[in-house]
Amino acid sequence: MTLPPQARPQIWFILFILLLALGGLLRLLDLTDPPLDFQPSRQLRNSLVAREIYYSALPAATEEQRQLAFEFADSVGKYEPPIIETIVGYSYFLVGGESIAVARVWSTFFWLIAGIALFDLMRRVASPWAALIAMAYYFVLPFSVQSSRSFQPDPLMTSAFVLGIYFLYRWSEDRSPLPTGEKPGGNSAWKWAILASIFLGFATFVKIVIAFMVGAAAIALVLFTLGKGFWRSKQVWAMAGIMVVPSLLFYVLLNQGRSTEYFFAWTVALVKLITSADFYTKWLAFLGMLFGLTVLFLGIAGALIAPSRMRWLLVSLWIGYVLYGLTLPFQMYTHSYYHIQLIPLIVLGLAVVLNPLTESVASLGGVGRVGFIALTVVVIAYQAYAARSVLVAESFRHEPAFWKEVGNAVPTDGEVIALTQDYGYRLMLYGWRMVDLWPLATGLSETRNPGKNFSEDFTDLTAGKDYFLVTAFGQLEKQPGLKKILDTYPIAIEGDGYIIYDLR
16 A cells, blocks of 8 residues: 555654664663662662662561661652652562663653654754754763763753753744734643743752753743743743742752752852863863764854854843852762753754755755765764763663672671772662761862861761771772771781771
8 A cells, every 4th residue: 555645654763763772772771780880879879769669569578677768768869759759669570570671761762752842843943864963962961871871860850851941932833913813712821831941840849950941941941932021921820830839848848858958068168170271171071072062062053053043042041050050169060961952952052953964965956965874874873872872881780789699798796887989888788788978089079178188087987887898999099098097906807898997
């Protein structure tokens, strides 16, 4: 049976489906490897919270397991509502137990759904071919693959954010005057307004740091669409209420202590960084490592030359991102996942820049067009291979057994302090043991306490402790004073990869 021309799927649509499948496949590689490949402390933290949710509802769990799971989860910083952790925790029942694969599948699913909305948004200002090439960046960039499948709130936050700005853009289109001069209809505009506010509000609720970009986008498109009379629109007030109230209730009223603690620890205490030119060079260099500076600048250029509605949106998002960076300066050049929301923003700008290029290629003869297509395929294939290589380059499957051994070796007849990885989360997740922590020598500790020698406080820090566990030997080398002190104590237990000193 031959389909009529209008019923046949467009080639670009078929290619987008293939690209969507490629993006999903890359993120599901090495699916069950422990979550130590990307920002391990944050993924382990979420795993501990998901475990507590799972064990609290697991009928077969013992009271001891429930209590330990609760203590572990309670010991980690809880600054956001445990949305993705709850989804994953209850999904463990579907697979018969804890599995990082569950978290990766969910994060991948959210990212792909957002990719569909992002593609349709780009098609509103660029050709399908320009949008398709830009989407390849969204799906196969190694940083995108790693970060978007990680067990953190950030992939869900960014996915909801993308859906929110898509619906916000649709609302703006529906509220704008028609080419004929007629007033726009209200029913569909209300639909887009409600959807936009739900998803943007949800993104902010998942993780409050996206509020800078959410607020900037909402303000820009409302002003672009309605002008100075925006305050008379019921839709605007409805959107504002839906977007703001849930996050206001959680972060300001219900979780005020944690929010205040985070603000003073990460903003007030470190805001001095923004007064140094070194901060901005580090920030830009870090972005270059994640995205490539050429692509980054092309994304910004696309924001500046986009059609007016999209230009208002993209420029406002970049302004929101800069304000966000100035508020959390230390993370801007140390924490890669704090930039995950830049991926869709860069992609939107790339589509605008690529649009005249793809139109020019469409007018070329066969050889030129084929050559351009071949080059595009090679670049996408190379980036996909690079993303795949990053995921399978190192296996962490030996880690759970090692930490279980350490957990069994830690004495139970006294208090333990440890110089260990990831705030002790590995020991909690795989060894089911919690210890007090000796401070690490890191860039953050140097920024907050320049020249601080923790070994000078050895007596105070180890007061009441009976044993000193060391698993982070690289950190021990960075603290020669501590190493010298520990060498004066007898070794209680020593294994492959750990030492326990007897402080008694």
